[in-house]
Amino acid sequence: MSPEPALELEGLTVSYGGLRALSGVSLVVPAGAVVALLGPNGAGKSTTLRAVSGLVRSEAGQIRVGGIRVDRRPPHAVARLGVVHVPEGRGVFPSLTVAENLEMVRTAVAGGVDPVGGAVELFPVLGSRLRQTAGSLSGGEQQMLALARALLCRPRLLLVDEISMGLAPLVVDRLFEALRDRAAAGTPILLVEQYVEAALELADFVYVLDKGRVVDVGEPADIRRGGLLGAYLGN
Ligand SMILES: Nc1ncnc2c1ncn2[C@@H]1O[C@H](COP(=O)(O)OP(=O)(O)O)[C@@H](O)[C@H]1O
């Protein structure tokens, strides 16, 4: 028997007040796979991730994580299933030190974990920043900290929202290297990215979202050949 998909969305519909952000989105992240969710601004990518982690309520449709319905569960209950979300923007506490940001992970993870040692192993530059406030780090270092915190939580499904936003290519490469290592170790990832090339390199499957609907789906090579991305993303 094949394992349950890490994530299944079936007809997911979400509105903010009167505004419909997602209209019947269906998507699968197979066990151990990386799925890229691409599309223009306002397409509904972040809303999709927020719906999975329970931060916004769906109006219709189903969300299953490892076969378990989660669309009526609060965020902490979804997190308990191992869903870890690196949100859009900087997912760190800016007024706490880097070490404090890392120590908070301890309470989220059962069993022995050395958050500071683990983070420095992932991103050595953080080792010289431990006593600084997270807000004083460069944008790239803040994303390294955010990603380190997420990875230290030992996700069973990792949701990553535009981690490369506004960063230099070398820093983006470093972040994607960490994602690639974790994917190779079998962690399923749903990746929202504007940096399309990096996403296509990492992904096993790609969904293109526009105006709250899935407009294309395939393997990266199909998506490249189809040319739809150019039409939707202007590149
Ligand atoms: N908190 C919110 N309140 C009202 N509308 C929102 C909110 N967040 C997003 N939207 C709207 O929902 C749609 C989808 O947004 P979003 O999921 O952020 O898109 P993307 O991440 O693809 O840029 C957009 O029209 C956006 O303006």
Ligand SMILES: [Mg+2]
């Ligand atoms: Mg977004």
